[in-house]
Amino acid sequence: MERDNCIRVAMVxxxxxxxxxxxxxxxxxxxxxxxxxxxxxAEGVAMLQGAAADVLLADIGLPDGSGLDVLKEAVTRWPSCAVLISTTFGDESYVMDAIALGAAGYLLKDASEMQRVEAIRTSYEGGSPISPMIARQVLSRFRHHLPVPAARTAPALSEREREVLRHVSQGFTEAEIAARLEVSTHTIHTYVRRIYQKLSVSSRIEAVTLARRQGWLDG
Known part of the structure; x- marks a missing residue:
């Protein structure tokens, strides 16, 4: 693949x-x-004055401050860049702060190489990758702190889409779901994007939270 067509990844x-x-x-x-x-x-903020990357991997714990400061600057200086937090910090407060500041995803450093590659591709394509453990924390917070919305008519998801959504709700990555259903990762990614469109959401957290609260995952 030519360099012009590559996903350009920056890292702090x-x-x-x-x-x-x-x-x-x-x-x-x-x-x-x-x-x-x-x-x-400091170097991360200075880097943002140059040509934008497509995806930025940012750690939170930096020697001279927080990577969240870089995230805040990146959202303004590189608006088309997807910022993916890659860190050892799995504390809920860090996760919620990163999401509130505009992070496209949140990946723990113990993720496998396959998961990192998938997360970069997913964020580049407009998705919101998040480590399964982090997803469970955030979903738990949503379940306990958000008011119950008025019931909505269940969307017209196919049985396969519902099956994929159930796996997503259990914290499995797209690669893991593909292995379980014996299809390609690309196929699962297509199902996930279709589910997002039908539910009018933009991330797995929103999709699962909505589906759980509406009871669409029952049965």
């Missing part, structure tokens, strides 16, 4: 081992390239 990460792991991962992906690297909050 102070851990040299993790930086090298991501660099090597991107080198092995023909459709991706490393666009820019920063190792601190």
């Amino acid at each position: 990460e102070d851990d040299p081992l993790f930086r090298d792991a991501v660099r090597n991962m991107l080198d092995r992906q023909p459709g991706m390239m490393l666009h820019a690297v920063a190792i601190s909050r």
Whole structure:
């Protein structure tokens, strides 16, 4: 794939081992390239003055401040860039702050290489990837703190779409769902995007929260 057609990935990460792991991962992906690297909050903010990346991987715990500051700047300076938080911090407060500030997704560093690649592609395509453990935390918060909305008519989801949505609600990634249903990851991604459209939502958290509260996952 030509460089112009690659997904350009920028990174703000102070851990040299993790930086090298991501660099090597991107080198092995023909459709991706490393666009820019920063190792601190200050460098991350300065990096945003240059040409925009398609996806920005940002750590929260940086030596001179919070990666959330970089996220805030990125939303303004690189509006077309999807910011994917990649960190060891799984605390609910960090997750909610990142989502509120405009993060496209939230991935824990213990994710597999396949999950990282999938998360980058999904965020680039407009999705909202999130680690299963984090998804469960956020869904729990939604279930306990949001008021119950008025009942809505169940959307016309196919049986296959309902099956995919049930797997999504259990925290499985698209790759894991594909393996369970014995289809390609691309097929599952297509189902997920179709589900989003039918439910008028833009993320798995919104889709599952709505479906659970309306009882569409029962049975």
